[in-house]
Amino acid sequence: MKILNFGSLNLDYVYQVPHFLAPGETMAASAVEIMPGGKGLNQSVALARAGVNVCHAGMVGSGGEMLVDVLRKDHVDVTWLKQSQHLQGNAVIQVTPSGENAILLYGGSNREITSQQVRETISCFQSGDWLVLQNEVSCLAEMVQQAGKHGMRIVLNPSPFEEKLYELDFSLVEWLFINEVEGYQMTGEVDPQRILTVLRKRYPSIKIVLTLGEMGAICDTPLKRIAQQAFSVQAVDTTAAGDTFTGYFIASCTQGYSLEECMKRAACASAISVSRPGASSSIPFAAEVEAMLADMSTL
C-alpha cells in the first residue's frame, strides 16, 4: 500500500510589517524569512513524521530547490516531482506586531501540473493506494478521475475553497477534510452539527473530518459521529494545524488504528504543532506524539 500526495509546494516570503500595506503605500519591512510552505508540502511532512512512507508528486519551479531538500530530509519520496522552468509557487505574507497576517498566493509551478503528468503518475499506483489532495494545484478534477479509475482511496482537503471544486466527482472521494471556514463555504451553515448534516445529505457515503480549531474536531461517517476535544496547549502559531491533523489522521488510518485513535493522535500532533512557531518545521515526530499521549494517560 502506497500513499501519494499530489500537492503544492510554496516558498513563503514572510515579512514583518508595522501594519498591512494600504493602496499605493510603500513601506519598509523590519525582517523577512523565506520558509518552506504549501499545504501539500506540510501534509507530506506530517505523513512522513507520523511514520509512513509517502510519495510527493507535483511541479518544482525555479527557486524551489530548497523545498525538495525539505521533503528529502523527512524521507519523502520525491521521484514523482517534475521540474518547470517557470517560477516556483509562492506566498507573500505580511505579519503585523499583533500576529495577524495577510497572504498573497501565487500558484506558479503548482498550476503547471499537466494532464499528461497526472496520467503518467497515477498509472503507477494501484487499487488500495491512497491519494491526498488539496486545492492548490492544477488538474485536480483529472487527479480525482484517474485515481478513481485506478481504485485509489482519495482524501480531499478542498482548501482554498472555490465554486469550481464542484466540478470534481465527489462520489470518488472517500475522505473530506474541512475546517469551519470551508464548512461554511460549502453549506452556508456555521453550526458544526448542521454543516455535517447538510454534507451527509449531499454526499451519503463520504467520510468527513471537520476541524474546529481550539474546539477540536468531529469525524462523521455514515455509521457514526465522533467528537474529539483539542488538547490544551499554549498556542503560539496555528499555521499548518489542519495539515498536521490531516497527515496524522491518514497515517494513523493506514497504521490500523481505530477511528477514535486516529482522531486522538491527529489532535495531539496538531496541538504540538500549534504550540511551536513555524509551519512544516513545527510538525512533531511520532515519538513526540507517543510521549504526549503517554503523559496524558498517566494523569
Ligand code: ADP
Ligand atoms: P486549519 O489549520 O485548517 O484552519 P484548525 O484551525 O481547525 O485547522 O485546526 C486543526 C486542528 O488543530 C484542530 O482540530 C485541533 O485539533 C488543532 N488545534 C488548532 N488550534 C488549536 C489550539 N489553539 N489548541 C489546541 N489544538 C489546536
